[in-house]
Amino acid sequence: MMSSLSELNIVLGVTGGIAAYKAVELASSLKKLGAIVHVIMTKGATSFVTERLFQEITGQAVVSDMWEKTQFHVEHIALAKLADLMIVAPATANILAKAAAGIADDMLTTTLLATKAPVFYIPAMNTNMYENPVTQHNLMQLKKYGAYIIEPDSGYLVCGVEGKGRFPTSERIIADISSFLAKSKTLIGRKILVTAGGTREALDPVRFLGNRSTGRMGYAIAAEAAKRGADVCLVSGISELPCPENVRRLSVESAVQMRDAVLQEFDASDAVIKAAAVADYRPKTVADQKIKKKDGELVLTLVRNPDILQELGERKKKQILMGFAAETENIEEYAQDKMHRKNLDFIVANDVSKADAGFGTETNRIIIFERDGNKTEYPVLKKRILAGYILDKIEAAIEKQGDV
Numbered sequence: 001m002m003s004s005l006s007e008l009n010i011v012l013g014v015t016g017g018i019a020a021y022k023a024v025e026l027a028s029s030l031k032k033l034g035a036i037v038h039v040i041m042t043k044g045a046t047s048f049v050t051e052r053l054f055q056e057i058t059g060q061a062v063v064s065d066m067w068e069k070t071q072f073h074v075e076h077i078a079l080a081k082l083a084d085l086m087i088v089a090p091a092t093a094n095i096l097a098k099a100a101a102g103i104a105d106d107m108l109t110t111t112l113l114a115t116k117a118p119v120f121y122i123p124a125m126n127t128n129m130y131e132n133p134v135t136q137h138n139l140m141q142l143k144k145y146g147a148y149i150i151e152p153d154s155g156y157l158v159c160g161v162e163g164k165g166r167f168p169t170s171e172r173i174i175a176d177i178s179s180f181l182a183k184s185k186t187l188i189g190r191k192i193l194v195t196a197g198g199t200r201e202a203l204d205p206v207r208f209l210g211n212r213s214t215g216r217m218g219y220a221i222a223a224e225a226a227k228r229g230a231d232v233c234l235v236s237g238i239s240e241l242p243c244p245e246n247v248r249r250l251s252v253e254s255a256v257q258m259r260d261a262v263l264q265e266f267d268a269s270d271a272v273i274k275a276a277a278v279a280d281y282r283p284k285t286v287a288d289q290k291i292k293k294k295d296g297e298l299v300l301t302l303v304r305n306p307d308i309l310q311e312l313g314e315r316k317k318k319q320i321l322m323g324f325a326a327e328t329e330n331i332e333e334y335a336q337d338k339m340h341r342k343n344l345d346f347i348v349a350n351d352v353s354k355a356d357a358g359f360g361t362e363t364n365r366i367i368i369f370e371r372d373g374n375k376t377e378y379p380v381l382k383k384r385i386l387a388g389y390i391l392d393k394i395e396a397a398i399e400k401q402g403d404v
């Protein structure tokens with residue numbers, strides 16, 4: 001089923017309250033709506049429900065022990081980075097106090113401290129504990145730090161009293177989170193054109209000149225733009241990746257085909273992000289039949305391909321233009337030169353000489369240069385995360401343009 005939660009990585013922290021069993025239903029509802037739910041349990045939570053139950057419900061490994069060896073490398077950092085959203089449900093008075101004080105003594109508290117994702121706390125406890133000024137102070141403190149609190153319901157509590165502290169229904173929790181996500185759709189009404197993957201230049205019916213681009217960087221950008229509500233067109237060269245959700249993909253092979261597809265979409269676009277690796281040259285002639293082996297050398301004559309980005313720079317009106325520069329040396333100089341020569345607003349330089357950056361890798365190392373001289377350097381990060389930073393720049397530029 002399609003929903004605003006589709007494909008979101010949600011880290012669900014379950015703590016040791018009686019309502020821990022209700023978190024099982026919440027995890028199940030989130031999964032039904034398409035979210036990928038990663039559960040972290042505190043030690044206390046495991047006294048109420050088993051890890052096994054959450055594992056079965058979510059289809060994902062459940063983490064409770066910080067030192068346990070699992071699929072993730074440096075688990076608390078990995079989950080903190082992976083999270084699009086964190087939910088702590090139920091949130092006991094104890095976790096609220098620890099999180100407000102920045103204590104990091106188990107997997108959940110450490111992940112909470114390390115994440116940059118929005119965090120929702122769903123307090124559920126005895127009324128007196130909830131209303132205690134210390135708990136109220138901690139809630140206030142967490143709000144100040146940017147966390148979201150979903151207020152508990154009032155009613156009969158397991159401890160035998162009537163009052164505030166009941167765990168809300170999954171429907172209410174999901175409605176609150178969905179409405180938050182709707183507000184974070186910052187690119188609604190914007191058309192974003194992204195290119196990704198490598199081009200292939202035919203030599204004969206079975207051979208071609210190509211490059212090592214997998215499309216990962218561009219696909220991550222297209223997926224992130226779609227998550228933010230943009231109308232995304234992805235002009236994709238060669239890539240084996242599936243089309244991201246809510247993205248319109250136009251598949252092409254050669255640089256000339258890419259140019260045609262890009263130009264067809266350009267006028268209607270608010271921003272163009274060119275992450276594709278486009279061949280600068282193509283064979284002068286394409287043989288009708290397979291080229292046969294002969295003695296001696298085979299000399300190929302190559303002719304220049306159109307420089308698509310250069311052409312966009314010349315035609316550009318209101319569009320924000322972002323290019324990529326894959327460099328192995330003199331990164332800053334070469335990248336900035338491309339930005340000015342091609343009349344771009346931004347250029348993203350990636351150091352493709354490093355093993356964890358550039359073509360085919362899951363991570364990248366980028367520096368974003370802006371036309372006004374501004375420069376932002378990022379550490380090695382997953383392409384998915386960098387896509388977010390890249391789109392923050394695009395969003396700011398679109399907004400600034402609107403102010404003029």
Ligand code: PMT
Pocket residue numbers: 196197198212213214215216217218255274275276277278279280305306307308309310322323324325326338350352358359360361
């Ligand atoms: O796909 P992945 O495996 O994830 O790898 C990502 C990547 C390394 C391919 C990507 O991050 C990247 O750097 N893409 C641009 C690579 C490149 O070809 O750079 P370039 O310096 O040759 O070109 C500069 C810019 O001009 C690029 O935005 C390119 O799309 C564009 N260009 C280049 C040539 C041409 N004929 N037309 C163009 O539009």
